[in-house]
Amino acid sequence: MKLKLAEVVAFKLAYRNLIGAGLRTWLNVSVLSFAFVLIIFYNGMIDGWNRQGRSDTQEWEVAGGQYWHPEYDKLDIYSIKEANQELDKMALELVDKGDVMPLLIQQATIYPQGRMQSILLKGIPARQEILKLPTAFLIDKGNTLLAIIGQRMAETTQLKVNDQVLLRWRDNNGTFDALEVTIASVFYCDVPGIDNGQMYVDYSRMQDMMGFDNRATILVSAHEEAPEIAGWQFKDLDFLLAELDQMIESKKGGGIVLQAVLLLIALLAIFDTQVLSIFRRQKEIGTYVALGLTRGQVVGIFTIEGGMHSILAALLGAVYGIPFFLWLDTVGLSFGTVDVGITIAEVIYPYYSIGLILSTTLLVVVTATLVSYLPARKIARMNPTEALKGKIQ
Numbered sequence: 001m002k003l004k005l006a007e008v009v010a011f012k013l014a015y016r017n018l019i020g021a022g023l024r025t026w027l028n029v030s031v032l033s034f035a036f037v038l039i040i041f042y043n044g045m046i047d048g049w050n051r052q053g054r055s056d057t058q059e060w061e062v063a064g065g066q067y068w069h070p071e072y073d074k075l076d077i078y079s080i081k082e083a084n085q086e087l088d089k090m091a092l093e094l095v096d097k098g099d100v101m102p103l104l105i106q107q108a109t110i111y112p113q114g115r116m117q118s119i120l121l122k123g124i125p126a127r128q129e130i131l132k133l134p135t136a137f138l139i140d141k142g143n144t145l146l147a148i149i150g151q152r153m154a155e156t157t158q159l160k161v162n163d164q165v166l167l168r169w170r171d172n173n174g175t176f177d178a179l180e181v182t183i184a185s186v187f188y189c190d191v192p193g194i195d196n197g198q199m200y201v202d203y204s205r206m207q208d209m210m211g212f213d214n215r216a217t218i219l220v221s222a223h224e225e226a227p228e229i230a231g232w233q234f235k236d237l238d239f240l241l242a243e244l245d246q247m248i249e250s251k252k253g254g255g256i257v258l259q260a261v262l263l264l265i266a267l268l269a270i271f272d273t274q275v276l277s278i279f280r281r282q283k284e285i286g287t288y289v290a291l292g293l294t295r296g297q298v299v300g301i302f303t304i305e306g307g308m309h310s311i312l313a314a315l316l317g318a319v320y321g322i323p324f325f326l327w328l329d330t331v332g333l334s335f336g337t338v339d340v341g342i343t344i345a346e347v348i349y350p351y352y353s354i355g356l357i358l359s360t361t362l363l364v365v366v367t368a369t370l371v372s373y374l375p376a377r378k379i380a381r382m383n384p385t386e387a388l389k390g391k392i393q
Helices: 002-020 023-062 089-097 151-157 203-210 242-280 282-290 295-331 354-381 384-388
Strands: 065-068 100-110 117-124 145-150 164-170 176-187 198-202 218-221 233-235
Touching: 023 242, 023 295, 023 354, 089 100, 089 218, 100 203, 117 151, 117 203, 145 151, 151 176, 198 203, 242 295, 242 354, 295 354
Parallel strands: 117 198, 145 176
Antiparallel strands: 065 218, 065 233, 100 117, 100 164, 100 218, 145 198, 164 176
């Protein structure tokens, strides 16, 4: 009971001294609250980017995962020509069920406005529903070869809907062939991996063009839990999204520097305030000891006093931070149309998880309490008699 009473007295004294400091306290609290809100804002923005990026990449490119031909390497252009194989009975059954979708990739060349440009020609079923690509525009309308391209590709080639362009490819026998292709649709997405330097045609038409029979380079799975298919290597989402995850981690690492600098500035102000407070309040410290408080309890008063800066900072941060975060959740953070080679939406909606808020609060409270305790340790070495006289021993 005595211990609980001492703790209550310590909190009351700490609160009284903190409020009594006036402007100095609120300046420290304001800077600390700004650091608190900034940490939550930055990490929430990165988490929101990560969630949107993963979602967009799954919807437009990788779905639940992909089966790769053993020789396929998306970073090695020379592996693409031979990296395809015929679908066996099991693969064809999964395709018929809609569990997987075949994708055939070959090199080709187009000649927009008389210029030559190498591309990746991709054959994709016109009636597929696994990816968000607008493949319905590829449904056969006679002898015309239809194609869809992304907006980045359209800007590079200066092609638009209903434009025709000469397409040249090499078939299975190594013979060159060419045909006029009509642009049926130009789509926009946030995933550059399915856009830059790529053109999509109907899977069946491409089989005929290449002289293939049910061959594919990649099988796109509709589900993350996919069965094993002989002759194919399954790549899960951790593998397919590794590049995005690494980018997100690097951005978080870079942000830590800015957050740490701002937090250190706020903590340094608290540290200086505590040092000055102990120096100026020696008689008060001696009085506490003379009244029967142990040195540890006096140290606790000053530690609590400094640590309460973080509590007030959290409350102050909530006053202006919550409306700000709610507003951002409604309008998002606009980056405009950017092409940096990775998946990033025009508008990012930050994601503030309970774990993020709790961990940030804990970080601020612990660090503020720690820097308050460091100068308060000097109290334990003070002589009460000398302290009452206002002299440090």
